[in-house]
Amino acid sequence: MARLVAKELNAELTQDLQANPFLGDFYKDRNGAAFQAQLFFLLNRYQLLQGLRQPDLFRQTIVTDFIIEKDRIYAYQNLSDSELALYEKLYPMLTADQVQPDLVVYLQLSADKVMETLKKRKELKSLNISPEYVDNVVEAYNRFFFHYEATPLIILNANGVNFSKDRAAVSDLLSYFQKDLRGVTYLTPKTSL
Known part of the structure; x- marks a missing residue:
């Protein structure tokens, strides 16, 4: 959908496509790889959004296929209480002052x-x-x-x-x-x- 919208709007497309190397292990054993998989997603989305912070005169419209807040949805579904406590210490540092859609x-x-x-x-x-x-x-x-x-x-x-x-x-x-x-x-x- 994001690809179609970006094409129609002649916009730059930023997608969260990087393969998560921990995802396979996560689906085999949620308890064993949940934290690593979650941090990989959070850090990848952080890096993508950091790239959007630099103003560019040639790009007027940007379409993404994610919002960083969605990361928390999965964190609360998948992480143990102790993992979630650590995640919640990292999350604000990585999401403060991010570009808002x-x-x-x-x-x-x-x-x-x-x-x-x-x-x-x-x-x-x-x-x-x-x-x-x-x-x-x-x-x-x-x-x-x-x-x-x-x-x-x-x-x-x-x-x-x-x-x-x-x-x-x-x-x-x-x-x-x-x-x-x-x-x-x-x-x-x-x-x-």
Whole structure:
């Protein structure tokens, strides 16, 4: 989705794509590699956002596929109490004074749709991602965005929408970028399929 939006807006795209070397171990044994996997994600996102702090006259619009705050969603799902205490000492140091987005779009999916998507991704097929874990993460995301107030927010019902094939759905979303949004906007995109 971020790639499509960036293309339509002729914007620079910053994606959180670096492979996490601890992720495979995490899904095999959550207790053994959770902290390392979480710190890898946090530090990688920190570095990506640091790169956006430098002003560039040639880039007017930047699209990312993450907000750094989402890192905490996983931290609270996966870390032990002692790991979380250490994480909470690091998190403020790495997130203070970060670039804030002008708008956040949350692609809201059901747990069933997330599981369906995960099963299609080749690199994730071998990982042991349980439906219960996905249910918990989806619930945590919904809870987080229900209370999110840092920027204008579009909660986009992405169930049943294939944005790569449905240009009308992408256009519908982009039309909201031109509006003076405040607070939360709920959107079920118009589709042509």
